Amino acid sequence: NDKIFALVVDDGSNNKKINTQGIQEKCKIPIDFLMLEENQGIEYALNIGLKHILNEYKSVKYIARLDCDDINLQNRLKLQYNFLEKNKDISFIGSNVRFVDTNNKHLFSLKLPASNKEIKKKMYFNAMFIHPSIFFRKEILKTIGLYPTNKKSAEDYAFFFNVIQHFKVANIQKALVECVMNP
Numbered sequence: 001n002d003k004i005f006a007l008v009v010d011d012g013s014n015n016k017k018i019n020t021q022g023i024q025e026k027c028k029i030p031i032d033f034l035m036l037e038e039n040q041g042i043e044y045a046l047n048i049g050l051k052h053i054l055n056e057y058k059s060v061k062y063i064a065r066l067d068c069d070d071i072n073l074q075n076r077l078k079l080q081y082n083f084l085e086k087n088k089d090i091s092f093i094g095s096n097v098r099f100v101d102t103n104n105k106h107l108f109s110l111k112l113p114a115s116n117k118e119i120k121k122k123m124y125f126n127a128m129f130i131h132p133s134i135f136f137r138k139e140i141l142k143t144i145g146l147y148p149t150n151k152k153s154a155e156d157y158a159f160f161f162n163v164i165q166h167f168k169v170a171n172i173q174k175a176l177v178e179c180v181m182n183p
Helices: 020-026 042-056 076-086 116-122 138-144 155-166
Strands: 006-010 031-035 062-064 090-100 106-110 135-137 168-180
Touching: 006 042, 020 031, 031 042, 042 138, 042 155, 062 076, 076 090, 076 135, 076 168, 090 138, 116 155, 116 168, 135 138, 138 155
Parallel strands: 006 031, 090 168
Antiparallel strands: 062 135, 090 106, 090 135
């Protein structure tokens, strides 16, 4: 019964030939496109997307993230949705991730800690979530706010750190996203 849709935020890319109609025809869910005029940085694009969801999609319960070129694997969204529906005390999750090169050749897989306790302990040394794998309850934004814009190139880590200060988190111990390492 939950409405599923995708929001694509184009952060002022030079590729003005994005075929939004062709993309929509290939997808099985509705897609909303936000085409920004100029690139201000990822943290601004992320926040514009979150603000759009907060203002236009008030009934949405969950938010997932994915980068351009990355791929959801093995029913990622369904598994993460079911996990949060079953574990009401957890508000934010990620997963293990596979990394490939631009020719889709497997490079390595990253296994992240599963439990809230282990994630919180290790977050002081490095990010314990891979950004394109995150899935969270929209309501957490009321407490933590949006992505910080004063942490250039570390907006994701700062966002995750804010999350762990207020909410229980976890990582599903299965690779649910394939990330492209593009030089």
